[in-house]
Amino acid sequence: MSKQIIAVDLDDVLASSAAGFVAYSNKIWGTNLTIEEYDEHWGEMWALDHEETKKRAHQIYESKMQGNFKKLDGAYDVLNELAKNYSLVITTSRHRLVKDTTLEWLEKHYPGIFDEVHLAGIWDRGLHTDEAAKLTKAELCVKIGASLLIDDHPKHCIASAKAGVEALLFGDYRWNRHVKLTKGMTRVRGWTEVEEYFSGKGR
Structure with missing residues (x-):
């Protein structure tokens, strides 16, 4: 019997990305950003x-x-335990220009954890013609047969839940802190709560 698939976001779920980004911006361009001011729409943030x-x-x-x-x-540690019973895959919206850097980072910090890495291609549209670059993250989850998504962005969790993919809204960030959960969504503020979620489900 094949394992159920769990799709896991990368930025601010596996990696402290917003903090790393604002630190880089402050150092290189002299900005004075905090993680509370981070926005994925960089032009608006800057x-x-x-x-x-x-x-x-x-x-x-x-x-x-x-x-x-x-x-x-x-x-x-949590993912290493989940990998015993589930197939874990990455679903990230990262630009394909940093694909190699992303794969190297995952191999360094999460060796042997993930079976596949999928780039949803949200920021690549217009640059690529392949179908993967045209999919939203929710569409990608449906395509690969994921039963659950762990993601910090409300838009991905809401769309995935609407498409029938259970979603864990991860973290306590400005961009997701006050979001009203919809059917099929559960809030988890960190990896301890992810572990508790699966323990509570008897999974």
Whole structure:
């Protein structure tokens, strides 16, 4: 019997990405950002126009700074236990320009944990023609047959739950702290609560 598939987001679920990003921005560009001010829409966060944002984004991708992100406490031990009964896969919205950096980081911090790595391609649209680059994360979860998604962004959890994929809304971040949960969603504030969720389910 094949294992159920759990899809796991990377940024701010496995890696301390927002903190790493603002630290890089503050060092390189002299910004004074905090994690509470982080926004995935970088131009709005920096208050820059499209062209200037593109220049900074290119510099970020060239720097491979994502390879220096710290992993979140407790994640490895919980996932190592879950991997005994589930097939764990990565579903990330990261740009494909940092795919190699991402794979190297995962191998360093989560060796042997994940069976597959899927890039949803949200930020790659217009650059690639393959089907994977056109899928939302919820659509990707359905396509790969995932039964559950662990993600910090409400939009992905809401869409996945609506599509019939159970969703754990992860973390206590500005962008998800006050979100109203919909049917099929459960809030988990850290990896200890993820562990408790599965223990409570008898899984």
